Amino acid sequence: MSTIEAVPGVDMFELVVRTMQGEVRIIDLGAASDHEARTLAARDGLHVLACTARGRSGPSGDRVATASRLGIDIANFSFELSSLMAAGLSVVESLRTLAANEPAPHRRQAIQDIVNGVSEGLTLSAALQRHAGRFPPLLVATVSASEQTGDLSTALHRYAEHQLTVKALRDKVVGAAVYPALLLAVGMLVVVFLLAVVVPKFAVLIESTRQELPWSSQLLMSWGRFAAGHAWVIALVGAVLLAVFVVVGRQVLRGEGKATWIDAIPVLGPAMRQFRHAQLYRTTGMLVRGGIAAPRALQLGATLLGEADRQRLSAAVQAVHEGRSLSSALENAQLADPIASSMLAVAERTGALADILERIAMFHESRLQRSVELTSRLFEPLLMIVIGLVVGAIVVLMYLPIFDLASSLQ
DSSP states (O other): OEEEEOOTTSEEEEEEEEOTTSOEEEEEEEESSHHHHHHHHHHTTOEEEEEEEEEEBOTTSOBOOOSOOOOOOHHHHHHHHHHHHHTTOOHHHHHHHHHHHOOSHHHHHHHHHHHHHHHTTOOHHHHHHTSTTTSOHHHHHHHHHHHHHTOHHHHHHHHHHHHHHHHHHHHHHHHHHHHHHHHHHHHHHHHHHIIIIIHHHHHHHHHTTTOOOOHHHHHHHHHHHHHHHOHHHHHHHHHHHHHHHHHHHHHHHHTTTOOGGGGGSTTHHHHHHHHHHHHHHHHHHHHHHTTOOHHHHHHHGGGGSOHHHHHHHHHHHHHHHTTOOHHHHHHHTTOSOHHHHHHHHHHHHHSOHHHHHHHHHHHHHHHHHHHHHHHHHHHHHHHHHHHHHHHHHHHHHHHHHHHHHHHHHO
8 A cells, every 4th residue: 555645633544546557556645634635646647436534643644543453364265255256256246245154243344345345346456455454465466466367266265375374384383382482481480489489488497597508508598588578579570571571472473573683593583584585485476476576576575574684675676676687686685595596597597486486485494394393302302401400409409408407417
């Protein structure tokens, strides 16, 4: 979606327009009224097909969102729509069938809004893009390209398969991290319980014996006395750390692991970057197969990358526009390893770019799966050993004074 103008404190309008080249687009425009929004669009040579008020822009110029995310399973939606169209139903009939089969009222109304848009004469891509933030830009781009080739059902089926493949890879990565995360959480809870509850009680008991302690046990008992006297402070610090952990975790999940600091983590950073590259190649291959030019397809897939890789991709696309080959541009931008670069060079000679891009994605995915499996096999026992050593050290340091006391009594 493009934005012509966004003025703080004015109403925002969503316009469905037709350009002088005959393309249907969705734009956001800041204006005082519906009439002024139409006038501004017409001044830029655009023919307005529809104009809808979207809300008021804030002090920073950001539009206040008027619609929340639908909660629709996009992959399932695409697959069902593709199946209905393949069975012979028209786009409107297929959408009406999906709307009638949708039990949730807000999702049913969202699909009905698409039906209304298509019934008004909009293309399906324009009707999807009409509701900003509800449907992924990749889906809109796929539908838009297929409308030019007349193969909408196949394109939707291809998009659904793409989403399921990415989800399967993501689930494998997340599944491999679940057990170590649980193990780490349980180990930390045991350590916190020992340090915050058990050690303070032992410290009070050992202090009453006036027994000379080893320096390591003295440190542990000093902590125990401090914890016994400042329990509320420790609880408050623990609550703050937990809140920070939750906030950071939510930011990472919302950003799908694109935070800059993640790339600096030795093992996790390269794995996340390889996962994003696999997504980029598979998405680009799907879009190229649907009829979208490779530079445009790469730009649409840029949102899957981290900030640094997005800048490299932008430079690579610019190099392609200047006449460089795709393989050399991506290799110079550090977005293609030697194997990917060689395969892209073959694609440039044979013209089978979509197939080669999907093969590169499969290569990245298989290598990522091997890395995840190897890392989990090494990390899990190493984590168990570390947690066992920490817990064992705390227990031994607590009981050393008791052993010394028993020896002195004998």
